[in-house]
Amino acid sequence: MPMTITEKILARHANLEYVSPGDLIEVNVDMALANDITAPLAIKVFKEVGARKVFDPQKIALIPDHFVPNKDIESAEQAKVMREFSAQHQIVHYYEVGRSGIEHVILPEMGLVIPGDLVIGADSHTCTYGALGVFSSGVGSTDLGVIMATGKTWLKVPPTIKLDYEGSLPPWVEGKDLILYTLGKLGIDGANYKSLEFSGAVIRGLSMDQRFTMANMAVEAGAKNGIMGPDETTMAYVAQRSNRRPSIFTSDPDAGYEKVIKIEVDKIEPQIAFPHSPANVRPLSQVGDITLDQVFIGSCTNGRMEDIRAAATILKDRKVAKGTRLIVIPGSQSIYRRAIKEGIIQTLIDAGAVIGPPCCGPCLGGHLGILAEGERAISTSNRNFVGRMGHPKSEVYLASPAIAAASAVLGRIAGPEGL
Amino acid sequence: MKLQGRVWKFGDNVDTDLIIPARFLNVSDKDELARNCFTDLRPDFVNKVSLGDFIVAGENFGCGSSREHAPLAIRSAGISVIIARSFARIFYRNAFNIGLPILESKEASTSIEEGNRVSVDLSTGEIVNTDTGERYFARPIPDFMREIVGNGGLVEYIKKKGLAKQEM
Numbered sequence: 001m002p003m004t005i006t007e008k009i010l011a012r013h014a015n016l017e018y019v020s021p022g023d024l025i026e027v028n029v030d031m032a033l034a035n036d037i038t039a040p041l042a043i044k045v046f047k048e049v050g051a052r053k054v055f056d057p058q059k060i061a062l063i064p065d066h067f068v069p070n071k072d073i074e075s076a077e078q079a080k081v082m083r084e085f086s087a088q089h090q091i092v093h094y095y096e097v098g099r100s101g102i103e104h105v106i107l108p109e110m111g112l113v114i115p116g117d118l119v120i121g122a123d124s125h126t127c128t129y130g131a132l133g134v135f136s137s138g139v140g141s142t143d144l145g146v147i148m149a150t151g152k153t154w155l156k157v158p159p160t161i162k163l164d165y166e167g168s169l170p171p172w173v174e175g176k177d178l179i180l181y182t183l184g185k186l187g188i189d190g191a192n193y194k195s196l197e198f199s200g201a202v203i204r205g206l207s208m209d210q211r212f213t214m215a216n217m218a219v220e221a222g223a224k225n226g227i228m229g230p231d232e233t234t235m236a237y238v239a240q241r242s243n244r245r246p247s248i249f250t251s252d253p254d255a256g257y258e259k260v261i262k263i264e265v266d267k268i269e270p271q272i273a274f275p276h277s278p279a280n281v282r283p284l285s286q287v288g289d290i291t292l293d294q295v296f297i298g299s300c301t302n303g304r305m306e307d308i309r310a311a312a313t314i315l316k317d318r319k320v321a322k323g324t325r326l327i328v329i330p331g332s333q334s335i336y337r338r339a340i341k342e343g344i345i346q347t348l349i350d351a352g353a354v355i356g357p358p359c360c361g362p363c364l365g366g367h368l369g370i371l372a373e374g375e376r377a378i379s380t381s382n383r384n385f386v387g388r389m390g391h392p393k394s395e396v397y398l399a400s401p402a403i404a405a406a407s408a409v410l411g412r413i414a415g416p417e418g419l
Numbered sequence: 420m421k422l423q424g425r426v427w428k429f430g431d432n433v434d435t436d437l438i439i440p441a442r443f444l445n446v447s448d449k450d451e452l453a454r455n456c457f458t459d460l461r462p463d464f465v466n467k468v469s470l471g472d473f474i475v476a477g478e479n480f481g482c483g484s485s486r487e488h489a490p491l492a493i494r495s496a497g498i499s500v501i502i503a504r505s506f507a508r509i510f511y512r513n514a515f516n517i518g519l520p521i522l523e524s525k526e527a528s529t530s531i532e533e534g535n536r537v538s539v540d541l542s543t544g545e546i547v548n549t550d551t552g553e554r555y556f557a558r559p560i561p562d563f564m565r566e567i568v569g570n571g572g573l574v575e576y577i578k579k580k581g582l583a584k585q586e587m
Contacts (some may be wrong), residue, residue, distance in 0.1 A: 037444050037447075038485065038486065038487070039440075040447045041487055041491075044447070045573075045574055046580075047579045049574055050575045050578065066444075067444075067445055071445070072445060074445035074446050075445040078446075088480045121483055123484075123485055124483065124484050124485040124509060124530045126485075131421060138485040138509055139485060139509060139512060140485055140486070140490075140509060140512065140517075141486035141487040142487060142513065142516035142517060142572065142574065143512065143516060145574075146573065146577065152579075187434055188479060188480035188482060189432070189478060189482065189505065191506065192507060192508055214465035222508060225507055245488060275582065277432070323534065364436075364441040365436075365440065365441050365442055365482075366441040366442045368444070370442075370486075381435075385435070385436040385437065385483060386434075386437060386459060386460070387436055387437070387440050387459045388434065388436050393460035
């Protein structure tokens with residue numbers, strides 16, 4: 001029977017020959033993930049169900065990234081719960097501040113997730129790893145606590161929407177613009193409970209960093225997972241990072257899709273998501289005059305090497321506008337190190353940016369770079385809900401690193417062509 | 420299992436940042452979380468909500484983050500049931516896991532108004548607006564999920580079923 005890539009990975013992990021949408025299955029988990037906000041609750045559940053040992057200390061990743069370096073006593077206590085649990089259970093993939101970064105940046109970077117894996121994380125952006133041909137999905141802390149004990153969870157096989165991107169990308173249009181454009185078409189619940197499969201010549205032409213950006217935001221349409229079939233780009237990325245043998249799954253040509261949506265990219269402009277929804281998008285030419293108090297370049301969506309490099313290319317020999325603040329946060333310690341070697345950090349500092357330590361930063365409005373009442377920011381992150389980055393009467397616009405960097409120079413939302 | 424309560428009405432796409440903003444996620448104690456539930460959207464909610472009250476909302480309730488702190492805050496604030504036109508996937512799963520029953524009904528979501536007194540029967544999915552006498556039927560909750568809620572959440576359910584004994 002023909003299956004999609006998602007169905008094939010789920011079937012393999014449920015030890016079944018075949019699965020179809022709507023089936024309730026129990027699956028084995030290759031990697032279970034939590035962060036300093038979701039892990040403490042998961043650890044509480046782990047203890048409450050009477051578990052004494054984790055199912056496999058190699059297959060759990062506990063990453064401090066949301067409120068670290070600890071922002072206050074309460075978050076220090078939460079980080080401590082995770083640190084002590086990791087020591088007690090000899091969790092192999094616990095990475096301390098200074099040797100770590102944003103969970104969804106470092107797991108692929110360190111080769112901890114590879115094609116064919118099934119990854120469950122207590123974080124909604126766990127869907128990022130779909131860019132590698134992985135089935136990955138976000139859950140809450142209770143599910144994760146039980147997975148840490150048993151290595152298993154139940155899932156309902158989702159129906160798949162296939163997105164077929166064809167054509168050639170116009171200048172300054174990249175993965176972030178494609179996913180924002182797609183969210184605009186699908187709406188904020190257009191893929192609720194479903195799988196989004198990104199395909200077509202345009203996707204095959206994207207770098208891994210841009211693919212991660214797209215898969216990362218599948219959840220903004222409510223999707224259970226976002227996924228891309230592995231190709232040469234995927235294999236080259238994985239070969240440098242992991243010694244495990246990847247399992248390459250691809251969708252059968254006659255696999256059953258709930259819907260196939262064709263997207264012609266030739267005329268797409270850079271996209272901006274307006275407050276207060278990632279699906280509330282407009283093309284750059286229809287933005288109007290929107291002045292900015294703050295610009296944030298970073299996050300699990302756009303805090304990777306290529307993103308920071310793109311920002312530096314635009315900011316080189318330019319200055320951040322008077323009245324605007326630019327915050328740049330490399331997504332991992334290794335990206336930070338490379339950015340220093342390439343002179344990128346120097347360029348950014350010369351332009352007037354402040355560099356934050358690798359962490360989630362202002363994205364979720366809890367730590368570093370919080371907005372005051374009435375302030376307006378453009379951000380390369382993934383959500384712009386009411387109060388997402390600070391005061392409930394602040395505004396967040398979402399865009400690519402190139403647009404964010406150009407906007408920082410001009411002090412208003414604009415593309416690099418306006419420089 | 421029958422429940423009765425007074426309704427707090429919400430609109431579409433109530434996201435997890437509105438339910439409990441991230442600035443309050445430096446703790447995971449459920450009573451502390453409850454204190455800040457809906458603080459930006461409806462600052463009076465936590466002071467006026469009574470134990471057993473219902474939430475009736477529109478589409479895609481609970482979209483956004485995977486934070487289980489969101490259903491925990493709502494339940495700990497006193498809400499006994501959420502009825503919505505639809506729920507975001509992760510919130511749906513989290514709500515059952517922590518023992519907060521939720522029901523999907525387009526008709527109930529449209530017709531029920533703020534302050535109405537409503538009763539629900541979780542085993543049949545029947546929803547009655549006792550102020551108007553109108554009846555609606557929610558999509559039935561699968562048996563095993565009703566059992567999870569009946570036990571107060573996944574932790575209690577697992578303890579009772581003894582599933583936790585294997586491999587631990």
